[in-house]
Amino acid sequence: xxxxxxxxxxxxxxxxxxxxxxxxxxxxxxxxxxxxxxxxxxxxxxxxxxxxxxxxxxxxxxxxxxxxxxxxxxxxxxxxxxxxxxxxxxxxxxxxxxxxxxxxxxxxxxxxxxxxxxxxxxxxxxxxxxxxxxxxxxxxxxxxxxxxxxxxxxxxxxxxxxxxxxxxxxxxxxxxxxxxxxxxxxxxxxxxxxxxxxxxxxxxxxxxxxxxxxxxxxxxxxxxxxxxxxxxxxxxxxxxxxxxxxxxxxxxxxxxxx
Amino acid sequence: xxxxxxxxxxxxxxxxxxxxxxxxxxxxxxxxxxxxxxxxxxxxxxxxxxxxxxxxxxxxxxxxxxxxxxxxxxxxxxxxxxxxxxxxxxxxxxxxxxxxxxxxxxxxxxxxxxxxxxxxxxxxxxxxxxxxxxxxxxxxxxxxxxxxxxxxxxxxxxxxxxxxxxxxxxxxxxx
Numbered sequence: 001x002x003x004x005x006x007x008x009x010x011x012x013x014x015x016x017x018x019x020x021x022x023x024x025x026x027x028x029x030x031x032x033x034x035x036x037x038x039x040x041x042x043x044x045x046x047x048x049x050x051x052x053x054x055x056x057x058x059x060x061x062x063x064x065x066x067x068x069x070x071x072x073x074x075x076x077x078x079x080x081x082x083x084x085x086x087x088x089x090x091x092x093x094x095x096x097x098x099x100x101x102x103x104x105x106x107x108x109x110x111x112x113x114x115x116x117x118x119x120x121x122x123x124x125x126x127x128x129x130x131x132x133x134x135x136x137x138x139x140x141x142x143x144x145x146x147x148x149x150x151x152x153x154x155x156x157x158x159x160x161x162x163x164x165x166x167x168x169x170x171x172x173x174x175x176x177x178x179x180x181x182x183x184x185x186x187x188x189x190x191x192x193x194x195x196x197x198x199x200x201x202x203x204x205x206x207x208x209x210x211x212x213x214x215x216x217x218x219x220x221x222x223x224x225x226x227x228x229x230x231x232x233x234x235x236x237x238x239x240x241x242x243x244x245x246x247x248x249x250x251x252x253x254x255x256x257x258x
Numbered sequence: 259x260x261x262x263x264x265x266x267x268x269x270x271x272x273x274x275x276x277x278x279x280x281x282x283x284x285x286x287x288x289x290x291x292x293x294x295x296x297x298x299x300x301x302x303x304x305x306x307x308x309x310x311x312x313x314x315x316x317x318x319x320x321x322x323x324x325x326x327x328x329x330x331x332x333x334x335x336x337x338x339x340x341x342x343x344x345x346x347x348x349x350x351x352x353x354x355x356x357x358x359x360x361x362x363x364x365x366x367x368x369x370x371x372x373x374x375x376x377x378x379x380x381x382x383x384x385x386x387x388x389x390x391x392x393x394x395x396x397x398x399x400x401x402x403x404x405x406x407x408x409x410x411x412x413x414x415x416x417x418x419x420x421x422x423x424x425x426x427x428x429x430x431x432x433x
Contacts, residue, residue: 008401008405009405013386015408016380040409040412046356047356047361047412048380050361051365051377051380051381052380052381053358054358054361054362055275055278055377056275058271059271059272059274061271061274063271066292067270067274067291067295069262069263069267069295069299070263072292072295073262205283205284
């Protein structure tokens, strides 16, 4: 036995199994005499084991191709810029080249993911809410602060509320809607002829940046894209050509600092 | 470069795991690991640190912290719903006695500086000295963060609702 008193550090080293035999025996003896402290140390050991088994499945996942060292060593350096740097470069390009150089992420998404999924979700929202005469929006445009706060809280990202008044569309309001990929914000616009448009925006796990693509489902057309981790989809019963400039306008407003 | 592959490749699963523990967002975490590996490749022959594991974790940790600071600077939320649902679906096992969902959401409520120490020691099995190196702090600070982290985690697990907001340093004390 040594004479040195048991320290808090000894107790943690005991939990982590890094004490030498002598000291471990001393800590064990100490804990037998102090059941309250023994309980606390026991719960640290349970924690440690639970953390390991909680995080271990991540380490057992197959390594994604982009993290294959052999490919990385072989590839020319400029191809290895990570995606956020590429995004920054694309933003610069966008400003330099006007509507040109939009960054296209080289990620292939399945139809149930990414912008393809978002386009579907937007069309569904349009089908449900645009035809609603009772209560198409939950929060009206005269309460924009409340709408933004609500959506920010539910999505974890602050949304933009694009202004389409130059094109004759007025923001009616919006609501938080559920999607298979989490909460989204639906905004609804109408013009003086009662034509309604729906824009759905939500954070993107897949397709964080994606060039704008048109889609069409029956009489409903739309344009969908993603920028800096947020997806946007504008849909309406309008010809695709008529929607395109509106979608471009929204995308431009999304690029402006809030 | 063969020595690089032999030493670094076996670490990649652990690097992904640590990055995910800090960032919660699987894609962002892998981007971070990719960034880290690029730096490792670029600096491999010039590294001064003999301990490759501590060196690589240092790079990854610093990248993660920059990322977290950028995100909080922009007021951006870091999603933590991204924890693999398969993980959450598992029932508690005999040995650990805690549901995985419980421990995963509890550890997310720790301040970042305690969470990183806890993950590096409990999950990644780094020594206390290695953690001091990775975080560039004295070993005494490592021990006190470990001690505070474990105690706070114990309190969160005992009374999860008292810690419902995930706040960096503003956690309410239970006692």
